[in-house]
Amino acid sequence: MKKLAATAVLLVMAVVLTACATPSGQQVKVKCPACGYEFLAPADN
Numbered sequence: 795m796k797k798l799a800a801t802a803v804l805l806v807m808a809v810v811l812t813a814c815a816t817p818s819g820q821q822v823k824v825k826c827p828a829c830g831y832e833f834l835a836p837a838d839n
Contacts, residue, residue, distance in 0.1 A: 822834070822836075823837055
C-alpha cells in the first residue's frame, strides 16, 4: 500500500510541475541563490 501511495504522490507532483512549466519562446525569471541577483533567461525548448 505504501508503494501505491508513493507512486500516486510522485504522479501528482509530476503533473503539477508540468502544468507550471512555461511555454517555449518566453523568458523565465531566475534568481541566483548565492547573491540574490534576478535576471531573465530564455526558456529551453
